[in-house]
Amino acid sequence: MRALSATTAPALAVCALALALLLTGCGHRAGLESAGRSPAAVGPVRLWPDLPPATSPPIDYGETDTARVPGIEVPGNDVHAVDPVAVLQAEVRAHGEDRSGADALYEETVRAIEGCGTDRARCPVLDPYYRDLTGNGRDELIVGVRMPEQQVAVRVYLAEHGGLTRIMSTADQVLSVEVAGRDLIMRASSAGIPGYEYRTAWSWDEQQGAMLPARDEIVRIKPPGAGTSVVPAPVFVSPSATSTPAPAPVPPEAGP
Structure with a gap:
């Protein structure tokens, strides 16, 4: 091995020192740093644990009620082939005298x-919408019916076994669906709490075979003039495969 010259040895020493400082600095920056103490997890606390459990079930509001629509056939289980007016008329013929439920x-x-059938202009059945709500x-089939006192009845129908089953039925003074x-x-106005509205999310429950009100909440809304309308017209805002709103016209570009 050849001996290092007097000029080469100091240069190598400087390079080695620089490399050592570089590695030390990188190691320091890559080290873990504490972000402070994490908040302690707080689990649910049961209040009044000595209260005995209820011995009778709560009031049945009929959310899980389903019904086969009589006389309606659905070829290929395709709800698009069904006339929504005929569906409502079949239910009216079977239960037209019911004033509850x-x-x-x-x-x-x-x-x-x-x-x-003879006066479609006054027919209260709204245009149908179609969505896969059961997965x-x-x-x-989603059908809305205008009723007195600004109420809208909303019903959902599932096609199965060549027929039609109603899996949801409710009515309210809705702001929108x-x-x-x-x-x-469903969004409904809250008459008792100004500045708030009710929102109920109906979701398919496979065990019950029905749409259930899975989430019900009171939500604060913006006041008039804050960028949104408090009371929009009752309307289905989700477009369907057979009912698609026309695109909004594009304004002409301003001239120079």
Whole structure:
């Protein structure tokens, strides 16, 4: 091995020192640093643990009620082939006198539905919408019916075994009805709490075979003039495969 010259040895020493400082600095920057103490996890605390459990079930509001629509055939289990007016008329013929429960409709609404065949201008049945709300890969039929006192009845139908099963029925003074994913969301005004609205998300429950009000909440809304309308018109805001709103016109570009 050849000996280092007097000029080479100091240069190598400087390089080695620089490399050592570089490695030391990198190691320091890559080290773990404490972000401070984490907040302690707080689990649920049961209040009044000595209270005995209820011995009777709560009031049944009929959320899980389902019904087969009589006389309606669905070829290929395709709800697009079904006339929504015929569906409502079939239910009216079977339960037109009911004034409570899932089949309940106003007497005026029953008469108007029966007359839809001859007076479509006054027919209270809104345009249908189609969405896969059950996750079975097929669309369900969503129908709305205008009723007195600014109420809207909303019903959802599932096609199965060549027929039609109603899996949801409710009515309210709605602000809007929306579809988000597989949830049907109803927004209603809160008359008792100004500045707030009710929102109920109906979701498919496979065990019950029905749409259930899985989430119900009171939500604060923006006041008038804050960039949104407090009371929009009752309308289905989610477009369907057969009912797509026309695109908004594009304004002409301003001239020079």
